Amino acid sequence: MTPTPVALADAGPVTDRLLDGLATSIGDRGFRDTTVADVVRHARTSKRTFYEHFASKEQCLLELLRRNNVDLIAGINAAVDAESDWRRQIRQAVDAYVEHISARPAITLCWIREAPALGAVARPLHRQVMQDLTDMLVTLTSSVGFRRAGLDPITPPIALILLGGLRELTALFVEDGRDMSGIAGPAVVAATALLGPH
Incomplete structure (x- = not known):
């Protein structure tokens, strides 16, 4: 019988x-080839400890991806100056995104390509993250800089279109081993076209 995982908020440094x-291990071998033994070897702990915190490798992945996306959103929010010109805000947001994914390309690719293969278990996290990212874009485009330019906040459907395209472009860059900074130019152009005057 698998032990019941402890509440993650109480788990602290071991988690x-x-x-x-x-x-x-994802960086070394990819998620599919990673085993719990790999995880605990890198963590310098035991399988017993692992199962005290997570019911499965998949649950561990979902928590990793949840935290990764929280960090992504926090990084973008911290980088964007709401008082700046709207075009500058777009550049700040894109640069923060590129910096984040460049630091963890394997995790980013796992989120885009492998997490959906987990099916129903990953669906709530995926929907929550996309909602959080959409809300972030709506908030960012409601800023002083956007209002000063007479621009309306992005609508959630348009935000999802922008996010979906950016995710796919990101996955292609990671899969091809390309310099992630190459995403910045197209991302700025697409965001400016979608968010700017019509």
Whole structure:
């Protein structure tokens, strides 16, 4: 019988080590080829400890991806100056996005390509993250800089179109081993076209 995982909020440094262990193994071997033994080896702990915190490798992945996306959103929000010209805000947001994914391309690709293959277990996280990213874009485009230019906030459907295209472009760059900074130019052009005057 698998032990019941403890509440992640109470798990602290051990959970962090396990998540770091999973992230390291994904970078080395990919998620599919990663085993719990790989995770605990990188985390310098035991399988017993793993199962005290996570019911499965998949649950561990979902928590890793949840935290990764929280970090992404926080990084973008911190980078964007709401008082700046709207075009500058777009560049700030894109640069923060590129910086984040460049630091963890394997995790980014896992989120885009492998997490959907988990099916129903990953669906709530996927929907929540896309909602959080959409809300972030609506908030960013409601800023002083956008209002000063007479621009309306992005609508959620348009935000999803922008996010979907950016995700696919990101996946292609990671799969091809290309320099992630190459995403910035097209992302700025697409965002400016969607968010700017019509």
